[in-house]
Amino acid sequence: VENSDILIHLFVLFAAARILGETFQAMKQPAVVGELLAGVLVGPYGLGLVGGEGETLVLEVIAELGVIILLFTVGLETSLGELRQVGRPAVLVGTIGVVLPFALGVGLMLGLDYENREALFVAAALVATSVGVTARVLRDFGAVRTVVARVVLGAAVVDDILAILVLAVVAGLARGGISELGLTVTFLEVLVFLVIVVFAGPGVVRKLSDFMHLPIVPGSPFAFAVLLTLGLAALSGVIGLASIIGAFLAGLIFEIRKDEVATQIEPVYEFLVPFFFAVTGTHLDPSVFADGHILGLAAGVTFIAVVAKVAAGLLGGRQYGRFVALTIGVGMIPRAEVGLIVAAFGLRLGVISSDLYGVVVVMTVVTTIMTPPILSAMLKRHTLETPELAGE
Amino acid sequence: VENSDILIHLFVLFAAARILGETFQAMKQPAVVGELLAGVLVGPYGLGLVGGEGETLVLEVIAELGVIILLFTVGLETSLGELRQVGRPAVLVGTIGVVLPFALGVGLMLGLDYENREALFVAAALVATSVGVTARVLRDFGAVRTVVARVVLGAAVVDDILAILVLAVVAGLARGGISELGLTVTFLEVLVFLVIVVFAGPGVVRKLSDFMHLPIVPGSPFAFAVLLTLGLAALSGVIGLASIIGAFLAGLIFEIRKDEVATQIEPVYEFLVPFFFAVTGTHLDPSVFADGHILGLAAGVTFIAVVAKVAAGLLGGRQYGRFVALTIGVGMIPRAEVGLIVAAFGLRLGVISSDLYGVVVVMTVVTTIMTPPILSAMLKRHTLETPELAGE
Secondary structure (H helix, E strand, O other), X not given: XXXXXHHHHHHHHXXXXXXXXXXXXXXXXXXXXXXXXXXXXXXXXXXXXXXXXXXXXXXXXXHHHHHHHHHHHHHHOOOHHHHHHOXXXXXXXXXXXXXXXXXXXXXXXXXXXXXXXXXXXHHHHOOOOOOHHHHHHHHHOOOOOOHHHHHHHHHHHHHHHHHHHHHHHXXXXXXXXXXXXXXXXXXXXHHHHHHHHHHHHHHHHHHHHHHHHOOOOOOOHHHHHHHHHHHHHXXXXXXXXXXXXXXXXXXXXXXXXXXXXXXXXXXXXXXXXXXXXXXXXHOOOHHHHHOHHHHHHHHHHHHHHHHHHHHHHHHHOHHHOHHHHHHHHHHOOOOOHHHHHHHXXXXXXXXXXXXXXXXXXXXXXXXXXXXXXXXXXXXXHHHHHOHHHHOO | OOHHHHHHHHHHHHHHHHHHHHHHHHOOOOHHHHHHHHHHHHOOOOOOOOOOHHHHHHHHHHHHHHHHHHHHHHHHOOOHHHHHXXXXXXXXXXXXXXXXXXXXXXXXXXXXXXXXXXXXXXXXXXXXXXXXHHHHHHHHOOOOOOHHHHHHHHHHHHHHHHHHHHHHHHHHHHOOOOOHHHHHHHHHHHHHHHHHHHHHHHHHHHHHHHHHHOOOOOOOHHHHHHHHHHHHHHHHHHOOOOHHHHHHHHHHHOXXXXXXXXXXXXXXXXXXXXXXXXXHHHOOOHHHHHOHHHHHHHHXXXXXXXXXXXXXXXXXXXXXXXXXXXXXXXXXOOOOHHHHHHHHHHHHHOXXXXXXXXXXXXXXXXXXXHHHHHHHHHHHHXXXXXXHHHOO
């Protein structure tokens, strides 16, 4: 693969994503669905214009930069104080949303006579919400500061922390034993990271900003924002959290000339974010839907994945009334990278078959693609009928 | 290589580039030198933190996006009309700057008893200016609309066209014969591309902009600018021109809400451009300077590379007076990707040895690193003493 080929492929991907995205928008549908379909269309399972062997890593990294910028932007628009106000429901939604799909997943798989280890891995893949798609739809509706958004974002952080503990347990069991010490260390690492970022973060950022006003190092708040985002995203990855959680936290604690940086991030967003959704689309192999055996189990697993998160939203968010709670539940439906990582891990350990891996892939794709249209329809009704929920 | 590792490496590279860049700026030195040195420092030949086997392609593509954004920005700040005004000197500087280094290069190599084919390849590698470094320094000085900038940019386009013809001839000779038909086709391709872009481009862009104002496809001028840039850069690559020439042309003909797009491109610039210079730095292996044999020849070749371009500037730009003409010549000194491509091509054909390849690498690195400080010093004097040259 030559550089100039990749440039053509990036052009094709961006062009397809924008054209389909804007066409969907013109039809009053979420742009993100158009972008996902653009990826399916030009990707290796569609026209095969993009996404060949040698360039997978390049596309993945550009996509990851996109989703990091997306979550930084959303974090920037979220206030730490407002997030704390929804602490209780967010923790509830996050916790129930981990326990319930895991329990139902294990139940289904064991009921269908799969082995214990297979059941544990598939169930673990159902656990973590990937908040990128929901965050995008919320942004497109200007709904980042609504209760729905804050609960979903808070729950996504909780959910991701619990998910890495579940993964640690399941991986431990598969390897023939869990080390309690190892689990405690993992948990403490994550906790220390969060506490430091959320409590010390704003102060450190402010201090650095004083430093940046000194004449010796002029600095640019925007470059500092990029640095903080890349840094916390990378650090999140190192301790096992999703990199987007770190990017979200970076946005949350960033407060130097916030409005200016928010304006500056927009073009970067417009450049990179479509790549995330289009590249996600390139992974969809529509032929998996043609295999009856995989499809049957996938339908069952996907059903559980959806129902469990909706139930978590209804239960954890019931103080906001049924409609808002339901919207929160829908916002938690999409699964992506973490589910795939768990499944790929199981595949590599030889614990699950490539058929079961296919089942998890179908689940992540379906939950990712189904959410934007449903959530959009609900948000339209939402803003029309319950404008008072924008605050609290 | 995992995604999360690459994220860490991107963070390290960006952090090093910004910190050294700003330190240099604080010392009244060009930031771009700091960014280049940052790449040397953290790259595989320095601390080895960044740039390992598996991630080279990822870094190259991100760097290429950076230099494309840089040249688009410079194109946006250049007016086609003003560029036409310097047509004659630009063509002169470009043409002399191809003929002279080629002739001197062949002379030196034959004088040192190298074979004909070796002499031709090394000389061909001396031909093409890589205008990225100069464009960056000019931008940092707010000097994009000066005569110096316009002549250098125009000459870089001419130079690149002639360089691909030289490469076609040399490659043909090495393979044992040139096809006149092939050469004519190459030349016509490039000519048709340029004529269409420069003459039809502005009209097409305007037509598309009318289309974008229709309510059915709302569109964003910024997204359209990105699309145009990626598209022309990729197309340039396809017909054998450097992708940055296409990006420059995209900026030159783009005219939809130009001021707005110019403001929006800035953050993307700040995000991606430092990667180009830092990644360029990672390629520098300082140990080549320790090999006396390579170093001697490299010194001679580099001397010719510098002198020939300075002479081209002095001759082609003499109507502007000696100082401006000299500055133009210095602006033409940097060689990068095209020189390396020619040398790598000769290496693959078995025409030149890895020692001669090393010589070309030293030449590109030295010409790239030496230009910013010299050009900066000259531009400082320039704006101080000859402000009237800003216009014409």
